[in-house]
Amino acid sequence: MVSKIALPVFLAAATALASNSSTDSYAPYYVDCPEDIQLVRQPRSTSLAESEWVHGRKAQIVEALGRYLWNLDLGDFDTAEYMDRVLANIDYNVPVIGWANSGGGWRSATTGVGGLQAIDERTAGAREAKVGGLFQMLTYIAGLSGGSWPVSSPTFHDYEPIGDMVADWQLDVDRFTEDTVEGYFEVLVEKYEAGFNISVADMMGRGFAAQTIPGVNRTWSSIPEMPGFKSFSGPFPILIASSINRSSPVEDGLYVPSWEAPWYEWNPFEFGSWKLGFVPTKYVGTVPNENNTAEQCVVNLDQASFVLGSVASAWNYWYLEAVSNDTLGTFSKRNGAIQKRDSNVDELVELVDEVFSEFFNYTVSQISNPSIPNAFNPDENLTLADGSEAGQSIPFLPLIQPDRKLDFIMAWDDDADDEPYTWNNGTNIYDSYVFAKAHGLPFPEIPPVREMLARNYTIKPVLFGCDTNLTTTRDATSPIVAYFANAPYSWYSNFSWSTTTLSSAEANGIMQNSFNLLTQGNGTLDSTWTECLGCAAIDRSLARVGMQRSQACEQCFQEHCWDGTLTAGVSEDFVLDPSLALDPSLGYAEWTEEHPDME
Ligand SMILES: *[C@@H]1O[C@H](CO)[C@@H](O)[C@H](O)[C@H]1NC(C)=O
Ligand SMILES: *[C@@H]1O[C@H](CO)[C@@H](O)[C@H](O)[C@H]1NC(C)=O
Ligand SMILES: *[C@@H]1O[C@H](CO)[C@@H](O)[C@H](O)[C@H]1NC(C)=O
Ligand SMILES: *[C@@H]1O[C@H](CO)[C@@H](O)[C@H](O)[C@H]1NC(C)=O
Ligand SMILES: *[C@@H]1O[C@H](CO)[C@@H](O)[C@H](O)[C@H]1NC(C)=O
Ligand SMILES: *[C@@H]1O[C@H](CO)[C@@H](O)[C@H](O)[C@H]1NC(C)=O
Ligand SMILES: *[C@@H]1O[C@H](CO)[C@@H](O)[C@H](O)[C@H]1NC(C)=O
Ligand SMILES: *[C@@H]1O[C@H](CO)[C@@H](O)[C@H](O)[C@H]1NC(C)=O
Ligand SMILES: *[C@@H]1O[C@H](CO)[C@@H](O)[C@H](O)[C@H]1NC(C)=O
Ligand SMILES: *[C@@H]1O[C@H](CO)[C@@H](O)[C@H](O)[C@H]1NC(C)=O
Ligand SMILES: *[C@@H]1O[C@H](CO)[C@@H](O)[C@H](O)[C@H]1NC(C)=O
Ligand SMILES: *[C@@H]1O[C@H](CO)[C@@H](O)[C@H](O)[C@H]1NC(C)=O
Numbered sequence: 001m002v003s004k005i006a007l008p009v010f011l012a013a014a015t016a017l018a019s020n021s022s023t024d025s026y027a028p029y030y031v032d033c034p035e036d037i038q039l040v041r042q043p044r045s046t047s048l049a050e051s052e053w054v055h056g057r058k059a060q061i062v063e064a065l066g067r068y069l070w071n072l073d074l075g076d077f078d079t080a081e082y083m084d085r086v087l088a089n090i091d092y093n094v095p096v097i098g099w100a101n102s103g104g105g106w107r108s109a110t111t112g113v114g115g116l117q118a119i120d121e122r123t124a125g126a127r128e129a130k131v132g133g134l135f136q137m138l139t140y141i142a143g144l145s146g147g148s149w150p151v152s153s154p155t156f157h158d159y160e161p162i163g164d165m166v167a168d169w170q171l172d173v174d175r176f177t178e179d180t181v182e183g184y185f186e187v188l189v190e191k192y193e194a195g196f197n198i199s200v201a202d203m204m205g206r207g208f209a210a211q212t213i214p215g216v217n218r219t220w221s222s223i224p225e226m227p228g229f230k231s232f233s234g235p236f237p238i239l240i241a242s243s244i245n246r247s248s249p250v251e252d253g254l255y256v257p258s259w260e261a262p263w264y265e266w267n268p269f270e271f272g273s274w275k276l277g278f279v280p281t282k283y284v285g286t287v288p289n290e291n292n293t294a295e296q297c298v299v300n301l302d303q304a305s306f307v308l309g310s311v312a313s314a315w316n317y318w319y320l321e322a323v324s325n326d327t328l329g330t331f332s333k334r335n336g337a338i339q340k341r342d343s344n345v346d347e348l349v350e351l352v353d354e355v356f357s358e359f360f361n362y363t364v365s366q367i368s369n370p371s372i373p374n375a376f377n378p379d380e381n382l383t384l385a386d387g388s389e390a391g392q393s394i395p396f397l398p399l400i401q402p403d404r405k406l407d408f409i410m411a412w413d414d415d416a417d418d419e420p421y422t423w424n425n426g427t428n429i430y431d432s433y434v435f436a437k438a439h440g441l442p443f444p445e446i447p448p449v450r451e452m453l454a455r456n457y458t459i460k461p462v463l464f465g466c467d468t469n470l471t472t473t474r475d476a477t478s479p480i481v482a483y484f485a486n487a488p489y490s491w492y493s494n495f496s497w498s499t500t501t502l503s504s505a506e507a508n509g510i511m512q513n514s515f516n517l518l519t520q521g522n523g524t525l526d527s528t529w530t531e532c533l534g535c536a537a538i539d540r541s542l543a544r545v546g547m548q549r550s551q552a553c554e555q556c557f558q559e560h561c562w563d564g565t566l567t568a569g570v571s572e573d574f575v576l577d578p579s580l581a582l583d584p585s586l587g588y589a590e591w592t593e594e595h596p597d598m599e
Contacts, residue, residue, distance in 0.1 A: 103145025103388030105497030114514025205309020
């Protein structure tokens with residue numbers, strides 16, 4: 001519950017601060033730039049640092065791959081032969097696998113981290129269910145909006161077991177109480193005084209980080225010094241945001257991103273876009289001179305909390321929804337009016353708006369989006385926007401850059417875009433396909449939404465692109481995508497995206513639901529799915545080492561990969577209203593009586 005902030009305390013904090021930069025603070029500060037530094041790099045390839053790191057990671061993955069395959073036991077497949085061939089050239093042969101977690105607020109964060117927990121070999125039951133170990137085989141992990149929490153948290157937790165990490169999140173604690181919000185503002189003032197633009201992203205980011213990042217003033221550029229990352233113990237995290245500028249479309253008086261605007265990514269080494277270039281993450285906020293260097297470099301703008309806020313900043317919509325009783329600013333892909341308005345969010349919006357306007361004289365449009373000095377165009381600040389507002393809520397883009405060479409992507413979709421029950425209808429993955437095709441990027445072909453619904457692809461996992469002909473490139477440079485849309489298996493997991501707290505029973509129910517979805521109820525709902533997932537994970541690599549698919553894999557692909565054909569699709573008035581896959585007789589109304597907080 002938030003209410004009026006204690007204003008005198010806040011003012012005192014503001015005036016007490018003519019402070020000096022500290023190496024352990026929130027505010028950015030200046031240092032002498034390294035002498036030979038070139039700040040902006042053209043986006044022709046991944047950075048050398050990333051390539052070297054991926055090389056190190058593959059040596060870990062090859063061991064995990066062996067453990068996973070021996071445990072999976074793909075029938076007529078010669079695992080020993082395959083592993084021998086992979087070991088002959090690890091860099092080239094190891095499958096490059098990524099996980100993408102969609103936006104969708106606290107909901108996509110919790111259902112998505114449940115998916116990660118299921119594929120972690122250290123989770124009880126995960127190896128038995130034959131999905132445990134896929135986490136250990138990830139080279140990349142990407143997130144946006146709410147999906148950025150499960151994606152950045154493992155790295156900052158040194159890749160401890162996902163279950164332990166989630167326990168550390170303390171989901172039962174509300175991070176946006178009056179006291180905590182007041183504390184966040186006190187820290188923001190330092191950044192303001194240092195001359196940097198502050199916005200709701202800074203404020204919200206403090207709360208997101210309090211939950212998911214241990215240590216409040218961590219930076220992304222410090223990741224390469226962390227023991228887990230340094231020893232290649234888990235995947236390379238990437239967060240993405242869309243952007244707005246003065247020519248962006250305007251909705252209800254506020255700028256909104258379009259998917260053609262540059263997308264920016266944060267990774268441990270660099271920040272930038274595949275359109276405009278990259279700068280070292282450590283020096284984000286530095287504007288280079290004509291020689292692509294600078295006297296003084298900005299550091300500490302890459303605070304983990306700010307980074308989270310910068311990719312999860314759908315404030316413009318929250319604000320418009322709150323002040324208009326859902327008649328304005330509803331997410332193009334969520335019908336807020338049908339969801340119950342969350343009074344917590346409304347109160348938070350009111351409080352934050354008040355503080356920003358009273359103490360900073362900022363308008364709603366000024367606080368809605370984070371903005372930083374622009375290394376790519378000194379005439380305009382670089383203003384980020386929540387990627388889930390740009391029509392592609394699953395962060396595929398960084399994973400389909402040809403230079404990253406992904407073979408297999410597991411995509412967790414929980415953007416809650418289907419009306420009225422806020423399940424998922426496939427819009428986001430379809431949009432990514434349309435975008436990839438238009439831009440010559442490698443991606444599987446994806447059927448339109450009405451076909452996805454007709455085939456139940458949004459209530460049961462499915463594979464795309466097993467047949468290389470059914471891809472945008474028509475060859476094996478396109479990845480296979482395993483698509484997992486959040487759906488009810490043992491828990492009605494269509495709770496509101498703005499549910500900020502969960503009891504441990506609720507959190508467990510959600511984790512278990514994701515586990516059951518990923519494993520098809522430990523195989524009880526589908527005896528070939530988990531095997532097929534393994535077939536898909538190694539399929540592109542198999543071709544590289546010159547081996548044939550096993551018969552079992554060929555067969556399960558017939559069953560679990562979209563074959564490229566279209567039916568009539570669902571009718572215009574189709575309503576997606578699934579019941580619990582593992583207990584179909586327990587309807588939502590009855591279930592809700594037992595779980596009143598989960599609406
Ligand atoms: C920062 O520290 C330097 C050196 O200690 C000092 O000279 C300067 O006055 C300080 N600046 C502020 C704003 O406190
Ligand atoms: C983090 O930064 C804030 C604001 O700069 C500072 O007040 C606080 O002491 C720092 N926290 C730690 C643990 O260093
Ligand atoms: C960028 O934002 C800063 C901080 O709000 C402001 O001082 C500066 O004038 C802006 N720069 C441009 C080029 O708009
Ligand atoms: C500005 O926004 C427009 C509209 O979204 C986009 O097409 C354009 O690429 C953007 N320009 C820059 C430099 O970001
Ligand atoms: C850029 O480099 C040239 C040639 O070395 C030098 O003359 C010029 O002063 C440099 N510009 C800046 C802004 O440092
Ligand atoms: C807000 O909209 C809902 C649903 O349309 C309606 O039931 C409610 O009365 C409205 N509330 C206000 C304060 O207008
Ligand atoms: C799927 O969801 C999108 C976003 O909410 C919506 O615009 C579209 O109408 C839906 N399509 C179908 C067929 O349900
Ligand atoms: C607040 O900002 C507006 C412009 O947005 C300006 O006209 C007004 O003078 C400012 N008020 C104060 C107290 O600075
Ligand atoms: C932050 O940057 C944006 C974009 O440059 C600008 O519109 C806004 O006024 C800035 N906010 C402040 C407080 O300077
Ligand atoms: C999709 O699921 C519904 C309900 O669970 C079922 O009746 C239908 O047969 C399924 N359709 C396909 C193509 O599997
Ligand atoms: C792809 O399509 C071509 C032309 O239709 C066909 O010759 C080829 O066998 C197909 N490849 C696969 C893997 O199905
Ligand atoms: C599957 O196994 C997991 C882990 O042991 C367990 O939590 C879950 O309830 C099981 N699901 C079914 C349907 O048996």
